[in-house]
Amino acid sequence: MTTATNTVRTIRAGAIADVLTGEVLTDHAIVLEGERIAAVEPWSISRHGGDDVLDLSEHLVAPGLIDLHTHLIGELERGSYSPFLTGSPARDALLGVRHARATLRAGFTTVRDVGSFRAFVDCDLRDAIDSGICEGPRMVCAGAYVTCSSGGGEITDLAVDIELPKSYRFGVADSVDEVRSAVRRIAHRGADVIKVITTGAVYASGTNPGAPEYTEAELRACVEEAALYGLYVAAHAHGEEGALRAIRAGARTIEHGTLLGEAAMSAMIEHGTYYVPTTYLLQWVEEHAERENHPAGVRAKTAAVGASARAAVRLAIEAGVRIAYGTDAIVFPHGRNAGQLGEFVEWGMTPMQALQSATTVAADCLGRSADIGAIAPGRYADLVAVRGAHLDAIERFCDVSAVVKGGELVV
Structure with a gap:
């Protein structure tokens, strides 16, 4: 008792x-x-x-448990980013309170929240949890995306004459100097990690997940500027060239990595990069996208990367890449984050190794092994x-x- x-x-x-x-x-x-x-x-x-x-x-x-790839703020409706514009910051935050509670009660006591479209609401939720206002996991927050104009971190499914509010484009940067400026502005607002979008995204209309969206010089500037503030970089990268640029530039983690092959695996081992694959969402989308009316383009891109994403995880396990647990919780309901553990075992991990990916490996990745994991x-x-x-x-x-x-x- x-x-x-x-x-x-x-x-x-x-x-x-x-x-x-x-x-x-x-x-x-x-x-x-x-x-x-x-x-x-x-x-x-x-x-x-x-x-x-x-x-x-x-x-x-x-x-x-630790989930290194969550989005607690707001809600992904109908597989589109544009509905994020239909609610207020208060609505996004209140949804975050609900998602944080579900995540904690599912056994995930720490999460890395890798960005919200409306900048810094995730940091506000983190602070509310830490001060006891609401219930939730310990949060490590990105605050906003560093992304190129019309890239994978932008809302791209609107008419071109609709101008987005500043809070939705806080980290947009299109050159080395602009990237440095974006990192500084995000760091000044209290982010714990810098999230950079290095390739197109599955859910960003019109973007190509396999296409790089930043040069290696721009990514190196991102890593260098983040380091000045004691921060590291998490790199969204589906395609191998985008991932290789981020790895060589010094990003700590590669997120998603759905199209990675042996070159990226070797590079991650050489540079000590953590791989954060997010595969459970693929099963969820395959089973639910049609009934939830996801756009045809999203369904097509998910189908295109599905087999490759699963093969990449198998290849990473065989190669000995450090795999840290992350799920992309928002695509599927928060609180179901543990569903990916079974996939890791199916693809070659022992149950202990799968558990370690969501505990000690994830804690090492966060640099918080003295406290959690x-x-x-x-x-x-x-x-x-x-x-x-x-x-x-x-x-x-x-x-x-x-x-x-x-x-x-x-x-």
Whole structure:
């Protein structure tokens, strides 16, 4: 049982997924001190028993999951970006509150939110969660997209005589100097990461996912300017040439990578780049796009990259590329983020490796391994539990039994 305030002191775990060693520890106690973990040790009734124990003795307890590619703000309606213009900033933020709650209660205690079309609403949501105004995961926010004019980070399915508000084009940049300026402006507004759109996008009407949209010099300027503020760059890249330019320029992550081959895999290994494939959304779109009336162009582009995206993940697993977990949650409903874990296992990962992609690897990618990503002394008490004290069926993470964030029982 827990105290009336839902503050957890001790957890009895039937099993613990030790993602640092790759082992499963049986019948252990997790002792908390405030919002952090004080000790992880074999369970002892004389030492750990009491009224403030959360009994998860029939469960596997894992670190809180991390999704490195979410969009909590607003809603993608009918597979088009233009409906983002039909609501107010308040509506976008309130939708974000709902999405944040669903994400946390699904076991994802940290997310990287890689941009909203209306700039910096994601940062406002992050700050609201941190100050206790609303419930949600820890957020690492991009604030706005760095994108070329009419590129993959723009709303492109409007008539040419419709002028977009400044907040929708805050990071638009078309030269080395403009890229540097955009990065500075985004950093000044409180972003935690810089998101750059290096190729066309599936959902940006008229753009080509395989076509590069920035030169290597522009991408290097983006990385260099971000580094001056202690920030790194996440690069949206479907096509291989765009990804290679971003990798050589020093981007920390390649997002999506649906059209990548052996050259990009070798480059990511050489440069230590993390790969954040987002494949679960493909299955979702294949099953739901027609009934949700997605534009024909979106459906065609999704179909075109589907087989290649899955092959790219298999190739990355075989090559030993560092794969960090990200889903592109907004294309599918928030709270279903764990659906991709099973795909990773299907394509060659062990269940432990899939779990590590969403915990220790993702935490390393964020540069936050001292705080999140493992059940270890000193880290935040961010935990998720699933029924059955084993790690044989990774799909169980789609139906969690308990979530703890910072020592507080969420569900």
